[in-house]
Amino acid sequence: MIKLTNIRKAYNQGQHNEFWALNGIDLDIEANKVTALSGPSGSGKSTLLSIVGCMARPTSGRVQLAGRDISGLPERFLTDIRRSTFGFIFQQYNLIKGLSARDNVMLPAYPLGGDWRALHERADMLLDTFKLGHRCHAPVEWLSGGEQQRVAIARALINDPLVVIADEPTANLDTVLSREFLSILESLKQQGKTILLSSHDSLVVESSVVDRVVRLRDGHLPEAAE
Amino acid sequence: MKTWIGKQQALIDFTLSSLSRRKLKNFGLLLVYALIVFLLASVMLFTHALRREAALVLKNTPEVIVQRMVAGRHDLIPPGYIEKLGRIRGVQHIEGRLWGYFYDPVVRANYTFMAPTAGTINEIQIADSEIVIGAAVARERGLEHGNLISFRSYTGKLFVFTVASVLPHDAELVSADLVLLNPADYRAFFGIPADHYTDIALSVANPQEVRNIAAKLSETLPDARLILREEVLRTYESIFNWREGIVLVLLSGSILAFAIFAWEKASGLSAEEKREIGILKAIGWETGDVLKMKFWEGALVSLTAFLLGYVAAYWHVFHFSTALFEPVLKGWSVLYPRFELVPVVDGFQVATLFFFTVFPYTVATIVPIWRAAITDPDAVMRG
Amino acid sequence: MHAWSASQGSSALHMPSRKSHRVFAFLAICLALFLLTFADAAMRRGGSADVLATSERLVAQLGLTDLCLFTEARYTRHPSQADLHSAFQDHPLGLEHFPSGSLLPPPNNLAASYENLDRKTTSPD
Numbered sequence: 037m038i039k040l041t042n043i044r045k046a047y048n049q050g051q052h053n054e055f056w057a058l059n060g061i062d063l064d065i066e067a068n069k070v071t072a073l074s075g076p077s078g079s080g081k082s083t084l085l086s087i088v089g090c091m092a093r094p095t096s097g098r099v100q101l102a103g104r105d106i107s108g109l110p111e112r113f114l115t116d117i118r119r120s121t122f123g124f125i126f127q128q129y130n131l132i133k134g135l136s137a138r139d140n141v142m143l144p145a146y147p148l149g150g151d152w153r154a155l156h157e158r159a160d161m162l163l164d165t166f167k168l169g170h171r172c173h174a175p176v177e178w179l180s181g182g183e184q185q186r187v188a189i190a191r192a193l194i195n196d197p198l199v200v201i202a203d204e205p206t207a208n209l210d211t212v213l214s215r216e217f218l219s220i221l222e223s224l225k226q227q228g229k230t231i232l233l234s235s236h237d238s239l240v241v242e243s244s245v246v247d248r249v250v251r252l253r254d255g256h257l258p259e260a261a262e
Numbered sequence: 263m264k265t266w267i268g269k270q271q272a273l274i275d276f277t278l279s280s281l282s283r284r285k286l287k288n289f290g291l292l293l294v295y296a297l298i299v300f301l302l303a304s305v306m307l308f309t310h311a312l313r314r315e316a317a318l319v320l321k322n323t324p325e326v327i328v329q330r331m332v333a334g335r336h337d338l339i340p341p342g343y344i345e346k347l348g349r350i351r352g353v354q355h356i357e358g359r360l361w362g363y364f365y366d367p368v369v370r371a372n373y374t375f376m377a378p379t380a381g382t383i384n385e386i387q388i389a390d391s392e393i394v395i396g397a398a399v400a401r402e403r404g405l406e407h408g409n410l411i412s413f414r415s416y417t418g419k420l421f422v423f424t425v426a427s428v429l430p431h432d433a434e435l436v437s438a439d440l441v442l443l444n445p446a447d448y449r450a451f452f453g454i455p456a457d458h459y460t461d462i463a464l465s466v467a468n469p470q471e472v473r474n475i476a477a478k479l480s481e482t483l484p485d486a487r488l489i490l491r492e493e494v495l496r497t498y499e500s501i502f503n504w505r506e507g508i509v510l511v512l513l514s515g516s517i518l519a520f521a522i523f524a525w526e527k528a529s530g531l532s533a534e535e536k537r538e539i540g541i542l543k544a545i546g547w548e549t550g551d552v553l554k555m556k557f558w559e560g561a562l563v564s565l566t567a568f569l570l571g572y573v574a575a576y577w578h579v580f581h582f583s584t585a586l587f588e589p590v591l592k593g594w595s596v597l598y599p600r601f602e603l604v605p606v607v608d609g610f611q612v613a614t615l616f617f618f619t620v621f622p623y624t625v626a627t628i629v630p631i632w633r634a635a636i637t638d639p640d641a642v643m644r645g
Numbered sequence: 646m647h648a649w650s651a652s653q654g655s656s657a658l659h660m661p662s663r664k665s666h667r668v669f670a671f672l673a674i675c676l677a678l679f680l681l682t683f684a685d686a687a688m689r690r691g692g693s694a695d696v697l698a699t700s701e702r703l704v705a706q707l708g709l710t711d712l713c714l715f716t717e718a719r720y721t722r723h724p725s726q727a728d729l730h731s732a733f734q735d736h737p738l739g740l741e742h743f744p745s746g747s748l749l750p751p752p753n754n755l756a757a758s759y760e761n762l763d764r765k766t767t768s769p770d
Contacts, residue, residue, distance in 0.1 A: 086640035091544060112548060118639075119546035130541045130642055133534075134283035139276075143542070146276055147551040149269025152663065191545065203643060271665050278664040316712055318697060322705035327726065359708060363719040372716050374723075378707055396713070432699040438713040439722070461726075463708045494710050494725040501724055562668065569675035576682040580689065594717035604693040605686035 037067035037230055038088055038199070043097035045083050045255075057083040058094070059255040065232055066248075067198075070225055073234040074241045075252035081234035082203055084252065088232060089201045090118040119144065123192030125202040129184045131176040131191075137163060137183075138172040141190045148195070155194075162190040166220070182213040189220060200224060202233040206240055214239050221245050270558070273551065277559040280538075291527055292567055298520050299571025299619050300578070301513055306611055307579045308587060309506040311603040316498040319436055320491075324357075324463035325472055327489040328479065341457035346482060347464065352475045354467045358459030360448050364413065364441070369402045371596035373441045375451070381444035388444045392426040398438035398597040400428045415451045423447075431600070438599035509590060525626050536634050543639040552635040553628055560627030564620040572615070580605040 045058040057080045065071050065088070073081045086092040087099060090106065093114075099107040106117060123144075131140045141159040163172050166186035171179060176187060185205070192200055206214040214237065222245050224231060235241055241249050251258060281288045328347065330337050339358060347356055360377040381387055383394050395405060405411060405425050412422045429437045449456065464479075466472050476488045539552055547555075578584060583602055584591075592598045703709065715721040 082643050083640075086643050091640035091643065092638060115546060115548045115639075124545060126544070126642065130544065132280075132538050132541060135279050139279050143276070144545040144547075146272035147269060147547050149265040149267070149272060152268065152272065152275075195546070274665040274668070275663065278668055282664070315697075319700045319704055319712070320710070322701050323710045324708045327710065329726070357708070363722065372719060372722060374713075374716075376707060383706065398713075429703070430699050432696040433703045435712055435714075436700050436709050437703055437707075439716050440707075440713075442707075489710075489725060497725040498712065562672075566672065566675065569672070569679050573675065573678045573682060576685075580686070591714060595715060597713075597716045599713050602696075604697065605682075605689050607683060607686050 037102060038065040038232075039098075039100040040064075040084075040088070041098045041100070043084070043087060043094045043099070045080075045087060045092070046095045049095065057255055058087070061097070061255070061257060063250065063257065065230065067230045068225065068228055069247040070221060070231040070233070070245055071248045071250060072241055072246045073232070073250050073252055074236055076236060079252040080255040081252055083255075085201050085203055085232065085234055089122045089124060089199075090114045091124075119148065119195055121198050123195065123197035123200045125185070125188050125192045125200065125205055127204040127207050129188040131184055131187060133177050134175055136173050137168060137176055137179065137187045140176055140187055141194055143194075144191060145194050159190070159194060162193055163187075166190055181208055182216065185209065185213070185217065186220075193224075197229070199230045199232060202231070204234055204236075206235060206237045211239065218243050218245050270554070273555040274558045274562070277555050277562070281559065281563075287527075288563075291524070292563060292570075294520060295524065295563070295567035295619075295623070296570040296574070298517060299568050299615070300574045302510075302517075302619075303572045303575030303615055304578050304584065304587065305506055305509050305513070306615060307575055307605075307607065308584045308603070309502045310608055310611060311579065311606050313499060313502045314606050315435065315603060316502070317495055320495055320498065323491050323494050325466050325469070325491050326464040326476060326479070328462040328464060328483070329487045329489065330461075330483075331485055331487050336461075338454065339459040339462055343483070344459075344462060347462065347479065350475065350478055350482060352467050352471050352478075353464055355465040357463045359461050359463055360445055360454070361460050362452055366403075366413070369596055371399075371402060372439065373399060373597075374439050375441050375443065375448065377443055377445040377448035379445070381446075383442055386427075388426060388442060390444065390447060391421075391423055392443070393423040394427050394429060394440075394442040395425055396429050396437045396440040396597075397431050397434045398599055399441060400425070402597055413451070415453070417453050421447075421451055434599035435601040439597045505591070509587070521622075524623055531630050531634055536637075537642075539631070539634045540637060540639075540642045543635070543637065544642040549635045553631060556628050556631045556635075557624060560624035561620070563627075564623040567623075568616055568619050571619075572612070576605075576607075579603065 040061055040063040043058050043061040043063075044056065047055045047057060061080075061084060063084075073084060075081055083092070087094050090099075094107055097107070098105055101117065101121065106114065109117070132143070135143075138156075138159050141162060142155055145155050160169065160172060163169050166189060168179075168183060168186055168190070171183065176184060179187065185208075192202075205217055209217060218240065221231060221233075225245065233240070240246065328339075330339050330343065344356055344358055347353060357379050359379065362375050364373045364375050365371075366373060378388070388394060393411075400406060403411065405428070407425055407427055409425045410422055411425065412420050414420050423443070429440060429442075443451070448454070466475055472490060472492075476490060480486060480488055542552055542555075543549070578586065580603060583600070588598070710725050711723040713722075715724070720727045
């Protein structure tokens, strides 16, 4: 599904605070599987996620999506691919305050300009799936942490992406809510989504939902031969 | 095309939801904005209509007025003067005029006393001891047809007049303060001897010769001051120009204050807004989408303000007789005509107003977004 | 699935309240009013020919030279005829001396005490 070849990523390149977040990553991410990136903070998990999700470009190396090299595409095409292929769940949820849960869920679909009525129904359906139907008009800051994350998940799914990317999804959740998240993950897998997440939460890494754990340290894959 | 419209509408939906989060602040901004447009548009519509009305009404004013100056001041036209004028070729019609001012201490108002040449108004002779008065005079003194009124003349003698009629309300703009009486009464009231006149009105056979004839007149009569019709019209043009200017200067303070406020509001990107733009980029919005969304915000706010302000200004000027500006125009006048301006709207002026109200605000909304909108989408993940 | 169908009902109920629709409707009304001002202006211009004609006739008959807008002083009443020593002078671009006169009324106590003595008569009626 996604093939990374010798990915390197530098921040502040050429300046005195130059920092290499990734140092030659080779990785294959299989379709319809849950892949977890694990490692201490600062190991480059988030950077790798943003490169896979077409949010950032690698300094060198190649990213192939379904056999097509996408690392050299201009921003417009990358945005296009990102919109149609990836759904993102962020650690801080990154919901827009003041807007209702439903408005937040619909956001990623706005630039696509599809039928609004259909979009509206899809958003309601997703919110119902995550037991938030009754709160769809509430501003997101009124929701609890778990509810906010479910809104974020619904938002990631609104454009029906092939791949869902989640950055430390359980970092702000207690055990009960984390388990609930894992069951949501399970159902997404059953729907045929490819899932890539980063976590250093043992509850997630050791869960049976996760098919493969990739350990990352200092921008390397120490056990590349896994 | 359909997708494009759907997309713009979705972006507008977002920008509206976004605006409605700070309802009071944004509504206040819209209101102040509309008020500024209203004031500007009122000044513009009013002066334009008045300027045009002056030009239309005064096109029948005498072609040349001859005043006589003595030591740099107006003086009466002495006997024999008119005869001298008659000898100049091209002068068609000469008329000695009698008019002057009278201060009425009762209402502290200035009237314009005038004696129509033949003593007639609308072909009706004004009899001795009768006057025809302007509508504002009638209003101020509570007079109507048949009433008696007395004025103490500058000689100290009391004159009693009967109001024969009141001039029509429709003509108030030119006649509100007039008191018309016959020439004999006029001379008696002001103590002006026979054959003396206030000034002389001339008409000219060939309108294109007016300037040449005026030049000849001033050669023949070195003590004469000539006022041409075109100068009268130009005077009005400039009076309204500078009165409009004065109002605009006074307004400029508030306009500037608003400009600063609007600039601050539109361009001051809070950390919160920056974060939101980062989120939008991260969930798949392009730089262009963010800019379009902000464009719609600026365009909707300023367009609404323009339409509301303009429509209100139109009603104010043409249906409520520019009630708010009346004090500015009235100055210290006691007599003020009640008039309804004929609505004339200059499309070019409206377009200019539109451009200068809608365009800067929209630009001020978009430009600062630019820098925030080109941030990398992964900034959110890093932050 | 049960919840899903319930949501359909509720979403259909909320469908008409799309924000952009409401704002478009409002803008359409504003725009209509805006266009209406032009129609109104055209209509009133048509009906005002008589009104203007009355003034024009009077101007022609009496040889009037000025609008009766500023009656506060003799030099402001006929700006186009004002003499060389008056505020307007004989230059059409000459400005009125006190533009503040446009905005503030003369103080009442001053108006009374500075009035010309010959005008301080008792009511002549």
